[in-house]
Amino acid sequence: MSAIGKIYVAVTVRFSEEGKMQPLSLTWSDGREYEIARVVGVRTVPPRSDAFYPVRYDCVFGEVRRYLYFEPETSRWFVEIG
Numbered sequence: 001m002s003a004i005g006k007i008y009v010a011v012t013v014r015f016s017e018e019g020k021m022q023p024l025s026l027t028w029s030d031g032r033e034y035e036i037a038r039v040v041g042v043r044t045v046p047p048r049s050d051a052f053y054p055v056r057y058d059c060v061f062g063e064v065r066r067y068l069y070f071e072p073e074t075s076r077w078f079v080e081i082g
Helices: none
Strands: 005-015 020-028 033-034 038-044 056-060 066-072 078-081
Touching: 020 066, 020 078, 038 078
Parallel strands: none
Antiparallel strands: 005 020, 005 078, 020 033, 038 056, 056 066, 066 078
8 A cells, every 4th residue: 555645736825805715726846737616625634644634625626526735834735646
């Protein structure tokens, strides 16, 4: 069984007047950008690879559904690989 890793990505985010975050797109380190068509759900999840409790955004990119994570402690976004 392979280990789960994470790749940090740049994310464009909209903040509501209440301070809620809405991710709009993500950009890989090589410059490829993917627009997020919609966010299906948001929740805090137990960590898999370290001590942080990330917020998981269940996102739809075109027709593909993937998880995008936000680490409140580091203010960084990542996707899981592996």
